[in-house]
Every structure is written in C-alpha cells, then in structure tokens.
Amino acid sequence: MKRLIAILFVIVIMFTLTCCSLNNPNSIVSGLAYQPGEWNKGTYNSAFLNTSIVLSGNWYSVSEKELAREKEVIIKESMEDTDATEEEVERGVEYELKIANETSQADLSIVHKDMDIIYSMAYSEEDIMNAYKQNMQNLSNDDMHIISMSSPQWVPLGENEYYMLEIEYSYQRTMTTYQRIYLRKIGTYMTTLTMSAIDKAEFNRLEDMFGPYIKQ
Numbered sequence: 001m002k003r004l005i006a007i008l009f010v011i012v013i014m015f016t017l018t019c020c021s022l023n024n025p026n027s028i029v030s031g032l033a034y035q036p037g038e039w040n041k042g043t044y045n046s047a048f049l050n051t052s053i054v055l056s057g058n059w060y061s062v063s064e065k066e067l068a069r070e071k072e073v074i075i076k077e078s079m080e081d082t083d084a085t086e087e088e089v090e091r092g093v094e095y096e097l098k099i100a101n102e103t104s105q106a107d108l109s110i111v112h113k114d115m116d117i118i119y120s121m122a123y124s125e126e127d128i129m130n131a132y133k134q135n136m137q138n139l140s141n142d143d144m145h146i147i148s149m150s151s152p153q154w155v156p157l158g159e160n161e162y163y164m165l166e167i168e169y170s171y172q173r174t175m176t177t178y179q180r181i182y183l184r185k186i187g188t189y190m191t192t193l194t195m196s197a198i199d200k201a202e203f204n205r206l207e208d209m210f211g212p213y214i215k216q
Helices: 002-016 065-081 085-094 123-136 202-208
Strands: 038-040 042-045 052-054 059-062 093-101 107-114 144-149 154-159 162-170 177-184 189-197 209-212
Touching: 038 162, 065 085, 065 093, 065 107, 085 093, 093 154, 123 144, 123 177, 189 202, 202 209
Parallel strands: none
Antiparallel strands: 038 042, 042 052, 052 209, 059 093, 093 107, 107 189, 144 162, 154 162, 162 177, 177 189
16 A cells, blocks of 8 residues: 555656646746645635635644655656756745545645746646646556546636546556546646545545635
C-alpha cells in the first residue's frame, strides 16, 4: 500500500510539471495575493479559495512536517523546467493543505502555483489540463498503467466551479485506483486539487465536505 501511495504522489508531482509543455508568451499581471486558510478544530476555512472544508469520519489533516517534505519535492521538480531562481519557485508554490483517511487510504491535496512568478505565462484551466492529458498518455510504469481518462468538464465543488478530469489506474494488474484533478484559476495562481482513492465513493464524501467560506 505504501508503494501505491508513493506512485500516486509521483503522479501528482507530474501534474506540477505540466506547464513546461505549454507555449503561451502572453504576460500576466500579478493579481489576487495568496493568503493561507486556517484550521478551527475540524474545519478548514479559506477566503482565498472561497471555501470551507469540514472533516468527517476518519479524515484528518496531515502534519506540517509532511507538507513541508512534499513541497520540497514539488519545488525541486519545478526547477527543471523554469528559468526562475529557486527563491522565486519557493515563493510561487503554495501547498495549501493535505487531508487523508486512515481507513480508506484516500487523500486530497491542494497546491497553488503562481505562474506569473515561475513561468511568466498566461494560461487557462483548459490549457493546463490538455497538456497534462498528453503527458499522462505517455505514462509507462511497471506497477501502474492508465485504464481510462474522462473528458474534462466544469463541475461544482462547494460554491465554486472547477475543471475536472478523472483517471482510472490499474496497480500491479490486481488493484484499481482513481484520481480526480480539479483546476481553478484564482488571480495569477492555478489551484490544483488532487483527490486519490481506491473506492470511488470517497470522491462523493470528499466533495460533500466542501462548503462556502465562513466569514469571520
């Protein structure tokens, strides 16, 4: 199971490298400034995302130490396809949160990348998703291969709209796993929500945890 989780995380990292296959020189002006959300007991509240997430059942927030470790991997991999300095990449990557379910092994991560800082490119959710699909179609791994990919579509999540793609994988030819990628552009940031699960029913449970931002 740990091997499966590691592979799924590698796939998440691959998504952060998608922009290297885009070719759009239009510059953009930095807009909405990122502000992290806050946990209050089992509820995460983010004005930037215009979202609250209420944990239920066996869901929990992973430690800051794990978030920092995974962010380091994202930064390191992002350095391979940008002319930005490491300091700029560090400033342009925000790891909002990661939650996981200790029973079902499902998880959700939220990462923001400020493309104005890292790549100086204008882009849309459709641009990013199309490039990602092309990259994933070339994926080859002894442990995991893609069974199917859905057609991306706009879907509601809480009170916001995201551009979503669902992927079905076969793991070692014996287990089926799933991922959903949700994209939403916020100012100059591209926000990526990645849901991973063995049981597709977890997607519905995850989506039900999203609600409106709770103004303080």
